[in-house]
Amino acid sequence: MQTASDPASTASPIAFIGGGNMASALIGGLRKAGVAPERILVVEPWDEQRARLLQAFGVVAHAHASAALVQASMVVWAVKPQAFKEAAAPCAAHVGGALQLSVMAGIRSDAIVRATAAARVVRAMPNTPALIGQGIAGLYARPAVDKAGRAAVESLLAPTGSVLWVERESDLDAVTALSGSGPAYVFLFIEALIDAARAMGMNEAQGRALALATFAGATALAAQSDEPVAQLRERVTSKGGTTHAALEALRKAGVREAIVQAVLAAQRRAVELGDEFGR
DSSP: OOOTTSGGGOSSOEEEEOOSHHHHHHHHHHHHTTOOGGGEEEEOOOHHHHHHHHHHHOOOEESSOOGGGGGOSEEEEOSOGGGHHHHHTTTHHHHTTSEEEEOOSSOOHHHHHHHHOOSOEEEEEOOGGGGGTOEEEEEEEOTTOOHHHHHHHHHHHGGGEEEEEOSSTTHHHHHIIIIISHHHHHHHHHHHHHHHHHHTTOOHHHHHHHHHHHHHHHHHHHHHOOSOHHHHHHHHOOTTSHHHHHHHHHHHTTHHHHHHHHHHHHHHHHHHHHHHHOO
């Protein structure tokens, strides 16, 4: 049964400002949930992307904002941070009464309030596995967002994966650094494992298959286990064995410390981007 917080349960349209990859993932989830294409409003200036949205989801996107936006119960901001002010200007007169959901990195909620005159703003920091329903999004809600507003956002994001609410907006910079940028760290490790496979005489396809299955299996095991991750690591590590030799090499190379410093560098950059685009 649909509820009032379910995007498929109300006749009010949902508007997307920007129709790129993340917007497409959310629109695809709405369509699978039974939301009719005419209840999805999209403002997307690029002709090719509008054509893709029509072909994939039956959604007619428009090149420019119009007064039709005033009907929207929720407005999803999915443009590049540097394009936000330009995109918001023609929308501002029409969207102030709607719940605002931003999936833009770096644009702080104060800036969204100023640009839209809306009090109810939720910021989301998703990651790219959302495109296959395996993502996680950090969420922050301004005080004006009530329980129903939070539930509506969770329902909209449900097809993309899981969510994690944070109480401080500044924590989204940490979410950006850890899970937002995190897939790139994993891909780099996978690349290195494939390189190692080639160095040991295997071909790339074999290395890729082994690396991907190992990451997927280890992650699934950690997710299903109540044991600390460190204990799971220790269970694989016999003193004097192959895993011990590998971990010792990583320790001597300072890999763990380097990963921590890399994530902190990403957090600092997230703060800088917020200072640059989000005030």
